[in-house]
Amino acid sequence: MTGVSLSPAPSSPLTLDPRVWQLWGKADPTRASEGGPDWHPLLCHVLDVVACAERLLVHVRPDRLDALAAAIALPREAALPWVLFFVALHDLGKATPPFQVKVAARAQALLDLGLDFPNRDEPHGSLSTVLTTKALTEHGLPPRLARWVARSVGAHHGEFASLGKLGELEQEKGVLHPGYAGDKPLWALLRTHLVQALAGVCGISPSTARPSLPQGAANRHAFAADLAGLTSVADWLGSNADVFAYVEPPASPADYLALARERAVRAVDAAGWRLPPRPPRRTFRELFDKDPWPLHEAVEELLPALRGPSLVVVEAPMGEGKTEAALTIFDALAARGASGLYFALPTQATSNQIFGRVERFLRAAFPGETHGLHLVHGDAGLSERYDALKARAFAMRSVDGVARGEGGPVADAWFARSKRALLAPLAVGTVDQALLGVLGVRHAFLRLHGLAGKVVVIDEVHAYDTYTSELLDRLLSWLGALGATVVLLSATLPAARRDALVRAFGAAPCPPAAYPRITLATAGASSSSTSFPARRAPVTVSLVWQPAPTLPERLAQALSGGGCAVWIVNTVRRAQQTYLALRALRDRGLLPADLDLGLLHARFPFDARAGRERSAEASFGPGEASRPRAAILVGTQVLEQSLDLDFDLMITELAPVDLVLQRAGRLHRHTREKPRPRAVERPTLWLVRPEHDERPEGPEFGASALIYTPSVLLRSWLALRDRAEIVLPTDIEPLIESVYGDAAPAAAAELTARLAELDRESEAQERTEKNKALMIELAAPDANDPFHDLARVFEDEDPRIHRSLRAKTRLGEPSVEVVPVIGRGARVVLAGDPGVTIDLDSKDPPPHHAVVAAARQAVGITHRGVVDALLRDQARGPACFEASGHLRFHHVLRLDDAGRTTIAGVSLTLDPELGLVVGSLELPDNEAP
Template sequence: MTGMPSCSALPSPLGFDPRAWQLWGKADPARAVGGGPDWHPLLCHVLDVVACAERLLLHVRPDRLDAMAASVALPREAALPWILFFVALHDLGKATPPFQIKVPGRVNALRALGLDFPERDEPHGSLSAVLTTRALTEHGVPPRLARWVARSVGAHHGEFASLGKLGHLEQQKGILLPVYAGKEPLWDLLRTHLVQALAGACGVSSSMPRPALPPAIAMRHAFVADLAGLTTVADWLGSNAEVFKYVEPPASPADYLALARARAVQALDDAGWRRPPQPPIRTFRELFGNDPWPLHEAVETIIPALRGPSLVVIEAPMGEGKTEAALTIFDALAARGGTGLYFALPTQATSNQIFGRVERFIRAAFPGETHGLHLVHGDAGLSERYDGLKERAFTMRSINGVARGKDGPVADAWFARSKRALLAPLAVGTVDQALLGVLGVRHGFLRLHGLAGKVVVVDEVHAYDTYTSELLDRLLSWLGALGATVVLLSATLPAARRDALVRAFGAAPAAPATYPRITVATEGASFSTSFPARRAPIPVSLIWQSASAVPERLVEALTGGGCAVWIVNTVRRAQQTYLALRALRDRRLLPPDLDLGLLHARFPFDTRAARERAAEESFGPGEAKRPRAALLVGTQVLEQSLDLDFDLMITELAPIDLVLQRAGRLHRHARKNQRPPAVQRPALWIVRPEGDERPEGPAFGASALIYAESILLRSWLSLRNTTEIVLPSDIEPLIESVYGGTAPVASPELATRLTQLDRDSKEREHDEGNQARAIELAAPDADDPFDGLARVVEDEDPSLHRSLRAKTRLGEPSIDVVPVLDRGGRVVLAGAPDVEIDLETREPLPRRSVVAAARQAVGITHRGVVAALLYERVPPSFEASGHLRFHRVLRLDDAGRAMVAGILLTLDPELGLVVGSLDTPDDSAP
């Protein structure tokens, strides 16, 4: 190992007191079965962790070693011993009475040595933070750096000790109060011997150069978060008692370190720690086997400018190949030694879709290699594709990317937990998982450590409200400080938002090139470059239709066949529209062979997944299963999550960017079979909102509960006199007319209404921004972003008050329910009646039952229903399951109905979950 003495060259410290071996670090009475020890010496455990950290830094994440070395102004060879020494001190707080008293069987033996046990409890992480400060300053580390390092390594159980907490524990700077440190001088003597032994084992000597406090504040705090993450990961790996078996006190620390290093190789191998891909430098054509489109050619020209942490904002129309562009950037930076990829999407559905594309990409781009790939969101465990990668991992063990028996992506179980998933070299998931890194959640810094140095792609970056956008801005500032390259993708990004994202990354916005464009920010500056769209401009006819006239016009449009879609803004409206169309088809007022479908988010998980697959088969780029005549009714799930191509589109009015996103599903693919005559020209029908003839403009009904009414009104003003939009040339002008405030206002009444709506919107945005700032991690250049950071008990539990939850989105509260039926005292799943569920057992349910129940779950957002269900207890068997622990049960009668808080809920196989009656209009519930 470069820069570190060999094991044989590590003598024990002069006069090492063997009594120090008697302090325990891990204990488990079950380990005594078979005659083995039931406790593991503290010094041995810490060396286990050191060995894991060393293995991670040298063989898996050398980029983190380089980054940390730069932060403390040392070359990597000189920095490594210090970083390992920092990690080694993470459990120094275990060498105290409050910890050592936790195993009664050890107390008598330690008392016999002359140690006392004052009755005062305190977590050992905060005790470590105090003791480590003193230990490091005694070894020549600058006091301010010593305090930062001590707080960092002491946070390995999930939270940083506040300065107030440390002041409470200290007698004076760096000296622990006797009630925590022990009154007998022997405690301090043994800790001194432990520190000396660890310094020697890590290669720290008096002749070595000392680390320096990072000069830039953001660099300092990035180092602190990074080191906390490294320490936590190494501690988790080093605590695997199946690999690091308990031992009797060994002859010397050096002897044991040799054993720990060998075990660390196995521990990382068993967990599936693989070095990220390191491809050769290659072109787009070599990578994908196809000629590049203009966007991809433009990306290849800007890649040389990506030196160090960079931000790349790609603004391009739908269907331009933005996903491939992002993967091209990842591959190029991986060839330079990059450390991995996280592809972040706005929804679980989009995550699932991109996960499949990334899996295929990894398999094709790295033949003969094995790489870890994970799906990261709350329902990832329900993905059959992800399950398949987990199964493959059982038969594959590799740490250097060389396959054994098979190749391709795998998903090792160690990374499958939510806190660990972002540590995997390659992952796809929701943006929320990354945003948790800047919220007050336990181990939030671990997510930042996992993303450090990677390529982080955020798709559909326009799709977030003010609250989530504030969190995203804060995440960008941390990712820049941690050396990541961030790629943001959007077709419809307002100019003001683009500039805000560039500033959040720490650069001054550049004058924008013409759309479509790429904006690059690096080293505090930015530039913008344009490229041509790959397709000729597409004129789309824009026709305003009354809702009542749409069916008759559909008959005309689809007589000769064609595939149409009708997108509405609420689930309730989708269900009502589908029922009305079905009745018309049954009366033969619509073609009797019309394939009528419905897709929204209130179907059970399995049903929605099946309907999504069917939609992609019918309306995707292929021809084999495309129906002659079809009409799909759906909600916003059709905007982003699926690769669909329609001949005709009907939509309710929505914000202009979403209208354009929807229009991007019109004539999306070149088709081998000619489109039917009546729909050969793309047409977008917009349903007229009620009252659009009024001087003050239309009412927007339930749509105003979902979207800002001011944006709806501005979108209406921008489109109301338009008969044609040209894609992509009209995208930017339309976006700026709404979000830049240039839409024409036709009457004083409209102007008055719009002024008031804008005022309301600004107040709401200000409030949302304040809510986000109240719970987010401070910026990396703040004085102390970690001090007083709120600790959240559970970031997923819907029953906790909003102020106690880590929320990455605002909006109405929601809850997941599992619909069940009572069959003579037996409880079965409503959607899978062959699966019986024992709700009252406190034993974990069989995995088959858990997965079946989770796949039948339905999300509900109706405020009254959610409030009532939160008072329902979680069944004991659900509490024992990670998938189901916050779900409630919805008990249905034989007709699929239940009454909750006076509201009728009906699970209909065709309509999904219906809230209330669809016979009466109700704009208060989406």
């Protein structure tokens, strides 16, 4: 970035009182043994942070300087001194008795100078907010802007001071009660000198142009979130004592700032901050070395219209290349200065898959360049691919994106912590990580700051319930205010949901073009819709309703000549039962002897599930080399999202129609070099007939009604029951709207009455879910004070916190992550890795290899009785887990040598073939899988 530099203001009329240097900002008694000072002057620490903020704004994230400058109506050259002055005041609250008393030796030295220490305590962030308000008004800022800036920089430890808290601390606006400010006038004098010194080195003088209050509430609050995030990041970087070594009081602030700037270069570089990619403008063909499909051509045509923050909604059938379309948009906007990419997926499994695709994209699209890429979800630390990028980061460091070594993606450890991950220029992870930016949790604004100005891609946007959808809508409103461009991907998005997403971004919905389509919206304007042709000719999928009891034998007949089938069910228990039934058929010789039989669901230990996912992709992906002659994969909903799998025949339990269509998208997905077996040469979907479907009021849905909304299941059954086939993509939109649209389906009186009752129950449930989201989320950016309640201190992943108080991104039954172990007493071995022993009573965390091994063996339990009993009997995990960041909220599941235990009267068995079995899998005589 050129044209911006920071120069000290003309010499201040106030000569710095040397006693200011005696106020401490950082302290560490252990540093005295290393031969250096054991404390760091407050003025020096603040200048360390200023230097880091300057380095970030000028050399790494100039887009944020542009955004902050535009908000306060100043050109970037005039805005930089003010932004740095704002950041400099973040620790002004440390120049008070409640903070300075925390180190006894320094407190005594200040007493000797004539300062006093009233017996009050208060976090220095709140005190900074009060004192900064006055300092800024005295430097000519409008009072409202001074307060907003003060609250923003004072929030650097995670929470904005509420107006009520400020009222408790102030005598009048900007004036602390003496108990916090100190009774001795010397306190106020030193603070005045400190502020004046900071104004001088930042370039603020009486003649400097003054900033204005951002116009409009949304702009004001986006500015506040951005400034708070910048301040927190600069404070973290400037607190690295290994780079910013403690010093004796220097000669002058200007002299020390020169040293701090040199150190800031090292601090920012050591953390791994790199410029996001800045490619030349490229066509799809240049980017991917292949011809574009119709979706990609349509995307290229709309790219010139992407000016400023935009919303792009891509609705296209499965297999149309939506991921490549999103990366094409990113590449084009990166060339224009977008600050990075966050690709958000609904699950960890899909995140892991797309992470690999984005890594390959970066290697091919930016050869020889080094860019930081991070995986962002709760188990990212267990990814071998992510670990490999971390290892490479140590050998490849560059602030300016210049290649070192062989180039390629890296993952610097500084960004690997959960609160920092979204700051990375490029990242792939779960949508939950982005949604935390609009929940009332500490440092929520930091996540918003990390996403500001980026291209944010959210895949499978149809896949969320009312609660999570409300959070997603709120996230869109903030992303639009923060200058992000959002790309939403879906194959099966209801019209009402699409319009809600457009409105959430701040645009007006428009009449939709024909499906498949792209909707383009700009905040504060209307939207537009463009259609494009599907890349393949319509595919006819035969629908056959099959009675459950005869399914295994029918499947055996269908695969007698070979073929790859998938059987998708709605619960883990049903998946395990179905697998056992098919295994018994194979053992009896009723299935081909060489048939590969697999099982995939969410109740396998992490390592086992990851291995099964890799095996499924190898066997049923687009290639031919590993595809078995005959196979059946039994699985749950994990098979319907993003995984690139291709089957010859599919069986599925009834689910909401959009999910049935998603599942059907895995039928005959790829063109095969070898012909498919004759019995499965046409794509066929077998739907399991629900129980009692002959009744006038319609069928029962059993356990599926606990997973999905009963009214949606009934509407989906009505939409599909009389069909012999569906044509993809032609029938996708009509089927979706027949279930989720306003029109009532044609049905007999008994069915109509039942559906009306289920609809009423569904509407009540949706209101409840939306209200729960409203209670926990940030207000919209155009609200009066969205940060008022940003002070919750609960850990959102802690299962001990009552569900009504936890900041959750999704509703659902409470769950606990358990590590299965075998042994007696304190020392146990991992059930899935007996070579690893853990001392549960140790107060120290297990060795790193044991932590990783334990985390890889973890499995989630959602059975309500078992979860309640575990939390009652083990209020906390073992001591060594509590001491480990990664295992902190894990519990142990003690098993006998056969892998069994009983909790709350429920049997649990860890079976290597079945995963964790909860309860009995025996079927009643009249029930079949």
